[in-house]
Amino acid sequence: MTFESQPTRPFVRSSENKMVAGVCAGVAEYSNLDVNLVRALTVVGALISFGTVALVYIAAWMLMPQA
Template sequence: MSFHEMVPPDPKRLYRNCEDRMLAGVCAGLSDYLGWDRTLVRGAFVLGTIFFAPFFIMSYVIMWMIMPKRPKMLFRDQGEKTFWQSVNTRPGGTVGDLARKFRDLDTRLAGMERRVTTPNFDLEREFKNLGA
């Protein structure tokens, strides 16, 4: 058992995507991590290899050896995958989105609490129970 198999999967980590790979999954993994189109990342790699072959080939081989394979069930659904990609690409915006969601949830919860704690709540519930 390797070290990467013992550590639980981290959705913020850079993985090789061996399911959608062309060679070793490095470009597919980069595109998943950054939320970019795979064709764009692969095209940039090919262009870079044409102009700077030794650097790009060496860096690809090093990334191939260093990056672990992506676990099978890293994300439950597409929404979770989109969320973690936004955390990787724009962490400040993600924190703002979460703060807005919690503020909305807090407002809704305060409204429910006001409704339940009013003196009329028990009376209305008793009238509903009489009709049922």
Template sequence: MKKKLYRSTQNRMLGGVLGGLADYTGIDASLLRILAVVGFILGVGSLGLIYLIWIFIVPNEGDVYR
């Protein structure tokens, strides 16, 4: 079965991007959120911009065909 990246509707804080990424990778969503906040605070690239782009590009969980 092929994995698909989507924005989570159940495990969501803001846009559901990290919740969907956690489901896709198998990493805990809380850990991804902590890493994202730390990266944002430390000024790693343009993490905020990437997150906003992913909100518009990655489909919602219900929109993904399984």
């Protein structure tokens, strides 16, 4: 039994399709989702989680390299 390995994609911030820092665009490109869906989920998540998602966004901004 053989497994074919697919090339891994880098998990980076987008430098082309960004509004603030490119984190949502980078997550959307990595997961093959619409960037507007990821942005909307981020805003809704930040409101529902009382800012926890916003802190995760800021951490991702600092930790994810830019493409």
